Amino acid sequence: MEDPHYAGWAAARGIRSCQLKWFGIGAVNDFFYGWTQDEWLCKHGQPQVDGLLAQAVDVLLAHGIAPRWQIYLTSAGAPQLQRIWQLSQEWELPRRVQQLGADFDIHVLAYDADGRGYDQQHLRMQDGEQHFIPDELWQSTTNKFGRYELRSERQWRQLIGSKDCGSFRTTANHWLWFFVTANWDVYPNYMGPAPWWKLGNLNTDTWQEIWQRFQDKACIGLQAMNSWTDVQLAEAYGDPEGTGLFDSPWQVVDYWLGHACRDAHVRQASGEV
Secondary structure (H helix, E strand, C coil): CCCCCHHHHHHHCCCCEEEEEECCCCHHHHHHHCCCHHHHHHHHCCCCHHHHHHHHHHHHHHCCCEEEEEEEEECCCHHHHHHHHHHHHHCCHHHHHHCCCCCCCEEEEECCCCCHHHHCHHHECECCCHHHCCHHHHHHHHHHHCCCCCEEHHHHHHHHHCCCCCCCCCCCCCCCCEEECCCCEEEECCCCCCHHHCCEECCCCCHHHHHHHHHCCCCHHHHHHHHCCHHHHHHHHCCCCCCEEECCHHHHHHHHHHHHHHHHHHHHHCCCC
């Protein structure tokens, strides 16, 4: 671990669970974590992210923190899902976590729709690859969320485009807090810290000014969120033949909204708006 004292520090402050992310096994995990093998060997003396995750599991449990496994669904990692499930059983995580008075949480999620996930949509799990998800892992996922479904972009587009259902993403139906980055830029928490969501900077703007910009929807992202309906986004940006799997209408709408924001940002930068 980078900081051997961090788990103890977190436990002392009441942290009782910690999420570990998986994308696959071996080189697949290394790729999605952004490490080349040479960089990883130089930094950690071993070739795979898997080893660090194994170490993290032991450190967390030793400090009374239950590890939670979240597995992102990608085409590259799909054939390895059974092995990830087996690892959780070989490491006896259900029993070890139960000793802490908790249930082991392991579940899948569709790959992100924003940020790096937006740029890597071609790596998203595709329709027809669902059979790679072990039955036990699917059951654990549905137990966690109550209901879970995967549909292709084509299927979501057909469903959303069948009627004008307003918008799944509005400022009225979302828990609100703000992201503040290391250089004091401020963003609402609807998507990632991209230029089209920036509200200001606490080094140069007062909090009142930043809040007023949020109220006035004075950034591209908020303007797009409040001017596009889901049907309009589906018609403008939805791929009628798209086979990438999304796990909710909210997620696929976020992906289309990302298209709209990027287009508007380019137009603004070129002086068209």
